[in-house]
Amino acid sequence: MVSPTPALGAFPSPFSIETPPGCEGWQEMYPYYALFDERRRDEDENRFWFWNSMHFPVPYPAFDVISIDGPYQAVGSWQNRVFAVPPAMGIDYRLVNGYGYISGNPVTDPAKIAERAEFFQARAGFYFENWPELYETWRGRMQALIDELVALEVPGLPEYEDDDVAYTTERNVSFYEVLNAYNRTLRLSDLMWQNHFELLLLGYGAYSTFAEFCKAQMPDIPDQHIAQMVAGIDVILWRPDAELRRLARLAVETGADEPFAEGRTPAEIDAELAESEAGRAWLAELEAIKEPWFNMATGDGLYHYYRNWKDDPTIPYASLVGHIEAVRAGRDVERPTEQIEQERERLSSAYGDLLDEASRATFNDLLALSRMVFPYVEEHKFYCDYWFLTNWWNKIRDFGALLTRHRFLQEVEDIFHLKRHEVGEALDELTLTWATGGLPLGPRHWPAIVTRRRQIIERLAQWTPPPALGVVPEAITDPMTIMLWGVTTDRVREWASQSEGGLVLNGAAASPGVTEGRARVVRSVEQISEVLDGEVLVCGSTSPAWAPIFPKLRATVTDIGGVMSHTAIVCREYGLPAVVGTGRATAAIKTGDLVRVDGTAGSVTVVEAGSAA
Amino acid sequence: MRAVEYTRPLVELRSGDEPRYGGKSAALGELLEAGIRVPPGFGLSREAYAAGRAASGDRLTVPADVRAEIAARYEQLGRSTGEPQPPVAVRSSAVGEDSATATFAGQQDTILWVRGLDAVCEAVSACWVSLHSDTASSYRERFGDGREPAMGVTIQLMVDALISGVLFTCNPLTGDPSMIAINASWGLGLSVVGGEVTPDDYLVSKVTGELVRETLGDKRVEYVPDPDRPAVLALQTPADRAAARCLGPPELAALVEVAKAAQACFGSHQDVEWAIARTGSVPDNVFIVQSRPVTTIRTPPSADLTPSRSAISMVMAQFGAAPPGKD
Secondary structure (H helix, E strand, O other), X not given: OOOOOOOOOOOOOHHHOOOOOOOOOHHHHOOHHHOOOHHHHHHHHOOEEEEOOOOOOOOOOOHHHHHHHHHHHHHHHHHHHHOOOOOEEEEEEEEEOXXXXXXXXXXXXXXXXXXXXXXXXXXXXXXXXXXXXXXHHHHHHHHHHHHHHHHOOOOOOOOOOOHHHHHOOOOOOHHHHHHHHHHHHHHHHHHHHHHHHHOHHHHHHHHHHHHHHHHHHOOOOOHHHHHHHHOOOOOHHHHHHHHHHHHHHHHHHHOOOOOOOOOOOHHHHXXXXXXXXXXXXXXXXXXXXXXXXXXXXXXXXXXOOOOEOOOOOHHHHHHHHHHHHHHHOOOOOOOOHHHHHHHHHHHHHHHHHOOOHHHHHHHHHHHHHHHHHHHHHHHHHHHHHHHHHHXXXXXXXXXXXXXXXXXXXXXXXXXXXXXXXXXXXHHHHHHHHHHHOOOOOHHHHHHHHHHHHHHHHHHHOOOOOOOEEEOOOOOOOOHHHHHHHOOOHHHHHHHHHHOOOOOEEEOEEEEOOEEEEEEEEEOOHHHHHHOOOOOEEEEOOOOHHHHHHHHHOOEEEEOOOOOOOHHHHHHHHOOOXXXXXXXXXXXXXXXXXXXXXXXXXXXXXXXXXXXOO | XXXXXOEEEHXXXXXXXXXXXXXXXHHHHHHHXXXXXXXXXXXXXXXHHHHHHHHHHHHOOOOHHHHHHHHHHHHHHHHHHOOOOOOEEEEEEEOOOOOOOOOOOOOOOEEXXXXXXXXXXXXXXHHHHHOOOHXXXXXXXXXXXXXXXXXXXXXXXXXXXXXXXXXXXXXXXXXXXXXXXXXXXXXXXXXXXXXXXXXXXXXEEXXXXXXXXXEOOEOOEEXXXXXXXXXXXXXXXXXXXXXXXXXXXXXXXXXXXXXXXXXXXXXXXXXXXXXXXXXXXXXXXXXXXXXXXXXXXXXXXXXXXXXXXXXXHHHHHHOOOOOOOOO
């Protein structure tokens, strides 16, 4: 909670941030327009920028910048050019030492706002009135997009072209096919982002209107109750875990559960399963659900690091081990959907009953609208962020493999240290020299660049970005900043007053309860496997994809995020106290610190510093 | 049967008896009728007050016939407890007080831990006299309903409270009807009502019973019965006890039920004084000692979210597309 008249601190100027030692030249990894540049210093220095640690918790590899450009091209298009949200255009971003800072572009001219309002009312009205049909066709479009992506082939460069190139017009020569495939791959990402944001703004808008109405009528209502009233029960985001629970029961019932034990790798478990009849039958069952449910990602998908469960089964296998243990112990592993639904209805009618008749009617209307849009708000993540993106990064890996075969790169993953236009450039040279039989410079050019950038990224990962830069705003009025990131005027003032540090962090109370435990600071998804039983997860933001490890946790603390996120709902379902949006938990808390998490009040206290691990 | 009735057991009083017995006694009768735990007792009517006035003028002593009725009721209370001279609380129950429009909070005397018929009658007389005390009269002039000043008195068995306090069936600071605001401190309720301690402050969801917020107080004074004479003693509380949380989950849950029951009983938000007895176990030892309508409730602001507009137009407003008042 903020005090009524907080001391207004200041955020550092974006131009005052120093480059960490050994990271000189980091700027060359990024587009010219993504930097704080002297040529627009006056404008940029006088804006409020906040670190989008929800989406950019670790420094951006050069290629992954497509996961900033794409979404901001798309969200800006819908918000600013299609729906014309009256007071807010799109979001600008800048990279500082590899971390993304963002700032909304407001519309301030009243005449312009009025002009935009007409567009907005007509177009948003159309969407709300036709939502179920629009969502249905949206799903169809996403499915088609995913099908096209999966079918897209990254061609090789053969010694001699096939006969059908020579004798028919059905195929083009391979230089074209490679460049075209790369181009198409990039455009598929653009299309995904277009779909991603088509319905999202309006979905969040409906939800946050309901939330604000509840808070106006019942100022002390816990945010989690609002989320509970709206959250879907059978959204597909729950399906992967539901399938794991089913498979866990099946394993125990068919006697295939023996190999599942703590500390064993998925490969070891698979190998042992393959030795028995029951094990092989179980593996076949697992295989059958992998499409699509193992397209769940290990993280929120914006970085190439996030793999899906097919590629990295650590999380689902850890989850299977836990579920199987529970089944053996005779515990119920089913998600208590009936109970959750009953509680949802009970809360809704109990809160409705507290209101007068007119307010109750509005409450019910807004709740119905929120419930109509919310499945999309939750499910788009599975389609876009997990299913599409994890497979899309693999397509980029196929290009990485092509470049590696021709020695432009030393290994597949190196491709992510090139900017996407540099990859285009490298493919241009590769196809050119393949065609001409000339000497490619690429193998003597790119590997050194990759090596240097990999080092820079590793070093930048050690640096802790301040939560905000530039001026402290009078108020945060941009509805998108508030709705999507939970960055409110209060939150910004807390950041400003806390920028000097301290042992107590404040954030939003996302899931109630008070607990103490040792902190585990997780800054990238690879570290998620380091989390031990009974620890407090401290991270930039959590992903619903991490849900299967939640039973291990004692509490969750994040740098950024709002209480309407699916993550917050997952925490509440697991009964984990959670504080989100602290601004600097990953900076202020070290792994091993004993922390007290008050998910009811929204505060985190470092009780005792851990011994340096 | 006499035409003039001086006393009646609380359990037989209803809100319609307010003009004769005062709001406090009538409210307690309603709560008892609703099955809510209230310490047993009886009310004195305004006729008893009038008889006192007729007999002794401004001295307002208790006349013999009133005393005889009090004696019978008090003895009855004694029989019900097995203690011949049980300690009681004597509180004014002024007519016009406890109405929904003004709260004459603490304006009349409350005398705790009174034992024996003589002491009870003295306490009754003290309550009557307080009707004319300056503060109460001026308060009455400003907020009263102009009726002839008159007063009932409530006489109730004392709860030897381990913990006591006040609760509101809404959050009085925000007007949130989904919350119950509870103040609690050690010992008898005097310390909370009299503002002598900073009580523990709890905000509990009426819907789920979750503790939404708590601020532990500094409860440095604790009122307890004086073991040597029929009166209460103010004890200095040791520092660790002063800071210790006095309500746990079972107590909070019991108070939530009590609050909901009181609100349902009167159909309006209530300001309730409660006590948890030293003996017995929760929830059976949780009592309401008085309940009156909340008169200072803040109406939640509705800003640009004026109800009665369509849901979609409200979402539009959220995006800044439909200025308040225009659909």
